[in-house]
Amino acid sequence: MRFDVVSIFPEYLAPLDLSLIGKARTDGLLELNVHDLRTYTKDRHRTVDDTPYGGGAGMVMKPEPWAQALTEIAETSPASVPERKPTLIVPSPAGEVFTQKLAYELSEEVHLVFACGRYEGIDERVLEWAGEQFTVRAVSLGDYVLNGGEVAVLAMVEAIGRLVPGVVGNPESLIEESHSDGLLEYPVYTKPSSWREREVPEVLLSGNHGKIAKFRREHQLRRTATRRPDLIDALDVSSFSKTERNI
């Protein structure tokens, strides 16, 4: 999987040199190229923004530097073959919501390109023009406003990259995670079994795998019903036991 990120703050992406993603890059499982948008400007001041047509506060990112950067990336893309185009993700509060399901879908791609907007955003014509060379998707982390796309890219590259086979040492750990089965994950405990007069639930020390699985499932349901009732509505309860339906 190849990632390309274009930003006016390339140093914002430095954390992707660390930990799991950093190791996967060293191991050749993931490739990550970060590009400074200002490299693609032609004027002495390396201008990337200008005032918005129609007025209003703030500045808009000029189209031409983006066209130069994205064209160069598309020309070297492993996905730029007739039946496939690389996917261009534009992090934006006006985008579709990023979910674990979308992370899995995107982890199947061979080449993901991220355009980090700043200011009031990127001239809309860039996203229209890019549709010739890319599958363009505006994607949001959630309903709040960041100052730019870089933080969202850190989150998405981690969420997507860790799903690429071989990146996470034990693929088992990807199975029982929050949102993997539509539910939040169960509470976890480790040694000591008694800590500040608080005990680990007895069933987890029993070695009875059936009872442990039942305990964990019930706590997933309870936690989801309490913290994210919206996820419960989306579940197919036909697979639930009678007890589970009453939690």
Ligand SMILES: Nc1ncccc1[N+](=O)[O-]
């Ligand atoms: N929420 C956001 N705000 C600004 C830029 C990007 C964003 N996002 O979620 O991808």
